[in-house]
Amino acid sequence: MKKNFCVTVSGLDGVPFKDGDKDVFLKKICVDALNAPEMEHGQPRKLSCEEHQSRYALAKKLYTSEGEIEVTAEEVALLKHAISMTYITSVVGPSIELLEGN
Secondary structure, X not given: OEEEXXXXXXXXXXXXXXXXXXXOEHHHHHXXXXXXXXXXXXEEOOOOHHHHHHHHHHHHHHHOXXXXXXXXXXXXXXXXXXHHHHOOHHHHHHHHHHHHHO
């Protein structure tokens, strides 16, 4: 499926999230979530080499994207999981909406 990760993510008020004076794009949220440690019982969960490599490959693909790119259902599921483990609800909600409906 094709998805555009170069779209802004907005809060409940419709105002785009900011990083300094720049709008935050979905690809930044996704890349940061893929690179964040996944916590389990207050400790970082140990990822296998394969998990690290698949996260890195997907992060690299998203980071260099400039429009619609092809992603698999498994990649979208991984992104949804990583975002949910990394961010608060006000970021997770609109990010998931964009991943599911964009």
